[in-house]
Amino acid sequence: MAETAIKEKRYADVIVEISHEKVDRAFQYIIPEALAGKVVPGVRVHVPFGTGNKDMTGYVVDLSEKSDYPPEKMKEIRCIDEKGTTLESDLIQTAYWMKSHYGSTMITALKTVLPVKQKLKQPERKKIIRCCGREEIERQIAECARKHQTAKVRVLNALLEEEILPYSLLREKLNVAAPTLSSLEKQGIIAIEKENYYRNPVRRIQAREAARELSGEQRFIIEDIMGEYRAGRPGTSLIHGITGSGKTEVYLGIIEQMTAMGKQAIMLIPEIALTYQTLLRFYKRFGDRVSVINSTLSMGEKYDQTERARRGELDVMIGPRSALFTPFPNLGVIIIDEEHENSYKSETMPKYHARETAIQIASLKGASVVLGSATPSLEAAYRAEKGEYRRYRLQKRLTGGMLPQVYTVDLREELKEGNRSIFSRKLKELMKQRLEAGEQSMLFLNRRGYAGFISCRACGHVMKCPHCDVSLSEHRNGMLVCHYCGHAEIRPELCPSCGSKYLLGFRAGTEQIEEAVHKELPGARVLRMDADSTRSKESYEKILSAFADGKADILVGTQMIVKGHDFPNVTLVGILAADLSLNQNDYRAGERTFQLLTQAAGRAGRGALPGEVVIQTYQPEHYSIVHAANQDYESFYQEEMIYRELLQYPPAAHMLAILVTSGEEERGSGVLEIFARMIKERFGDDGMLYLIGPAPAAVSKINDLYRHTLYLKHPDYERLVQIKDMLEAYNKEQDYKNLNVQFDFNPMNTY
Numbered sequence: 001m002a003e004t005a006i007k008e009k010r011y012a013d014v015i016v017e018i019s020h021e022k023v024d025r026a027f028q029y030i031i032p033e034a035l036a037g038k039v040v041p042g043v044r045v046h047v048p049f050g051t052g053n054k055d056m057t058g059y060v061v062d063l064s065e066k067s068d069y070p071p072e073k074m075k076e077i078r079c080i081d082e083k084g085t086t087l088e089s090d091l092i093q094t095a096y097w098m099k100s101h102y103g104s105t106m107i108t109a110l111k112t113v114l115p116v117k118q119k120l121k122q123p124e125r126k127k128i129i130r131c132c133g134r135e136e137i138e139r140q141i142a143e144c145a146r147k148h149q150t151a152k153v154r155v156l157n158a159l160l161e162e163e164i165l166p167y168s169l170l171r172e173k174l175n176v177a178a179p180t181l182s183s184l185e186k187q188g189i190i191a192i193e194k195e196n197y198y199r200n201p202v203r204r205i206q207a208r209e210a211a212r213e214l215s216g217e218q219r220f221i222i223e224d225i226m227g228e229y230r231a232g233r234p235g236t237s238l239i240h241g242i243t244g245s246g247k248t249e250v251y252l253g254i255i256e257q258m259t260a261m262g263k264q265a266i267m268l269i270p271e272i273a274l275t276y277q278t279l280l281r282f283y284k285r286f287g288d289r290v291s292v293i294n295s296t297l298s299m300g301e302k303y304d305q306t307e308r309a310r311r312g313e314l315d316v317m318i319g320p321r322s323a324l325f326t327p328f329p330n331l332g333v334i335i336i337d338e339e340h341e342n343s344y345k346s347e348t349m350p351k352y353h354a355r356e357t358a359i360q361i362a363s364l365k366g367a368s369v370v371l372g373s374a375t376p377s378l379e380a381a382y383r384a385e386k387g388e389y390r391r392y393r394l395q396k397r398l399t400g401g402m403l404p405q406v407y408t409v410d411l412r413e414e415l416k417e418g419n420r421s422i423f424s425r426k427l428k429e430l431m432k433q434r435l436e437a438g439e440q441s442m443l444f445l446n447r448r449g450y451a452g453f454i455s456c457r458a459c460g461h462v463m464k465c466p467h468c469d470v471s472l473s474e475h476r477n478g479m480l481v482c483h484y485c486g487h488a489e490i491r492p493e494l495c496p497s498c499g500s501k502y503l504l505g506f507r508a509g510t511e512q513i514e515e516a517v518h519k520e521l522p523g524a525r526v527l528r529m530d531a532d533s534t535r536s537k538e539s540y541e542k543i544l545s546a547f548a549d550g551k552a553d554i555l556v557g558t559q560m561i562v563k564g565h566d567f568p569n570v571t572l573v574g575i576l577a578a579d580l581s582l583n584q585n586d587y588r589a590g591e592r593t594f595q596l597l598t599q600a601a602g603r604a605g606r607g608a609l610p611g612e613v614v615i616q617t618y619q620p621e622h623y624s625i626v627h628a629a630n631q632d633y634e635s636f637y638q639e640e641m642i643y644r645e646l647l648q649y650p651p652a653a654h655m656l657a658i659l660v661t662s663g664e665e666e667r668g669s670g671v672l673e674i675f676a677r678m679i680k681e682r683f684g685d686d687g688m689l690y691l692i693g694p695a696p697a698a699v700s701k702i703n704d705l706y707r708h709t710l711y712l713k714h715p716d717y718e719r720l721v722q723i724k725d726m727l728e729a730y731n732k733e734q735d736y737k738n739l740n741v742q743f744d745f746n747p748m749n750t751y
Contacts (some may be wrong), residue, residue, distance in 0.1 A: 103743030126167030241394030242600025263332025404611035458500035
């Protein structure tokens with residue numbers, strides 16, 4: 001009987017010290033019957049710990065029906081801590097939700113949400129304080145001068161002017177050594193005081209700026225969202241605003257009202273490239289109560305910003321999706337700007353989406369979620385249509401200007417008429433006009449590097465990466481580079497397959513565009529912005545500020561130049577190869593193309609001057625390009641949703657992608673065959689479940705690992721979670737070596 005009772009008990013994994021560094025070590029405890037149903041992930045509990053059974057507080061991070069140790073040797077949880085939930089509790093609950101909904105281990109999920117503790121010594125700021133009167137200082141100056149102690153004389157003279165001086169000023173500007181200051185301290189002439197301080201990544205201190213005059217549309221949205229929040233109905237809102245309609249000013253207005261109520265705000269942006277302008281705008285409004293987290297910060301800077309948020313010293317945190325886990329004690333709103341962006345979906349386990357995770361965090365905190373975009377994702381628009389989100393529209397440009405004039409150029413016709421240039425005749429003509437008028441242009445190409453690929457015109461051989469199933473890209477330094485694993489090799493003179501000298505590249509990279517501009521317009525000042533030119537910590541800021549200050553006439557770049565930036569003097573945008581994103585083997589290709597073209601077109605004419613856009617394409621009749629040229633989101637949405645519903649793609653249904661990577665090609669495909677068989681045996685009578693595959697992935701090998709995929713589609717997300725749970729349990733029992741299984745719900749990219 002006793003043995004049966006032991007088997008029926010559930011078990012809890014408890015971490016005694018919850019931190020990023022400690023989550024690898026959880027201790028399993030028995031949940032006593034009195035606490036059944038009350039012990040859940042995130043709860044703080046008291047447990048007996050160690051040989052002396054010392055009472056310790058810890059956090060429950062996972063639950064299990066099975067014990068990892070003999071139950072008779074395990075200890076019981078003593079009680080639940082009466083202090084209730086903490087910031088850590090909320091983070092653990094979020095991690096558990098992510099683990100359940102996206103598939104990963106609990107440890108991996110915890111490491112995603114918990115900040116890394118600072119391992120370096122906390123930085124100190126020192127100051128020198130004068131400890132005696134002017135007469136004594138003057139006497140000491142005379143004494144030190146007599147002994148030729150010139151460094152001490154410099155310090156004492158400085159202290160005659162100011163009673164308190166920064167330590168760094170004396171050390172660096174007056175070239176005073178530390179022993180000199182220590183000697184003066186021992187004499188009682190000065191005192192050296194230390195204080196810890198937090199590194200602030202915000203370097204540009206600007207004058208505070210008052211709110212701008214709002215339009216009627218903007219005021220209505222702010223008041224309606226805040227009214228719902230105050231009424232206890234926070235919910236999720238979608239702001240669908242055309243480019244230049246003032247979405248950021250709405251965000252600022254919402255945050256201003258939230259902070260006035262003592263609440264904090266998280267402001268997510270899609271890429272580091274947007275931090276520069278966004279941060280300055282927020283900093284002007286909120287001063288040093290706003291900060292930023294992104295990958296360019298040092299570990300120390302990141303840690304400091306997390307601690308400032310935890311201590312209530314910040315009101316606003318800005319950053320990409322990782323900023324979502326800022327431990328604010330009183331969160332009021334999470335705003336996701338450009339919510340349609342791919343970068344809001346994690347590409348590493350757990351493969352969470354910031355939009356869904358933000359809604360989950362907000363539900364724990366009683367906070368609002370605000371989504372904003374000129375081209376909302378189909379998922380957001382679909383849920384707004386179904387009434388799950390509140391939908392607001394901003395349909396006027398704040399400048400009062402019209403949307404730009406768009407010209408669609410058929411490149412097939414250009415070639416027929418003898419134009420072999422990268423630039424159409426229309427684009428060349430408009431670029432020259434802008435130069436003469438002193439206005440700026442932006443040229444957009446969704447591809448980095450100097451060339452697409454190198455192939456032999458004699459035998460057709462394509463230069464490929466030896467470790468990945470992709471072609472190598474040529475860069476201007478003569479190197480061929482793999483953009484997946486980083487492999488690089490020198491461009492050969494002859495074809496390695498047939499020995500031919502006709503090795504040529506398909507040249508359509510940003511570097512080559514830059515060269516072509518110099519050739520066509522020799523006097524033009526050109527800046528290039530892509531993943532290669534923005535590797536250093538300050539490079540985004542330098543390029544964007546130089547262009548904003550009018551130090552260049554033309555900005556050439558990849559998609560990072562077309563999202564969110566506001567340059568009033570830009571009156572021309574050239575989209576050089578609109579088809580590149582259309583030709584991807586991905587069900588989202590049409591949506592991505594529409595979004596990119598609409599965003600790119602929106603950079604033109606944002607100031608008082610009218611704008612023009614040239615879209616160069618080989619498929620001018622494609623609905624994505626037609627609707628983007630007309631800036632017609634509704635028509636695009638209706639046409640794209642017909643396609644999604646017919647083929648049961650998100651958001652009409654949900655998808656689960658299972659990716660298996662293995663060093664042996666047959667082993668990965670074999671495991672997926674087993675998975676497919678298990679799914680059919682357990683859920684085969686579900687007429688709404690569709691299986692696609694198993695099959696080799698689109699890129700079937702990366703870094704010498706073979707990749708195979710299996711796709712599942714079903715209208716009910718929870719049914720796919722059940723399948724994931726079943727396969728995870730099987731996977732754990734098998735304990736496969738040298739084989740990796742990943743789950744991805746509603747993937748942003750097909751594998």
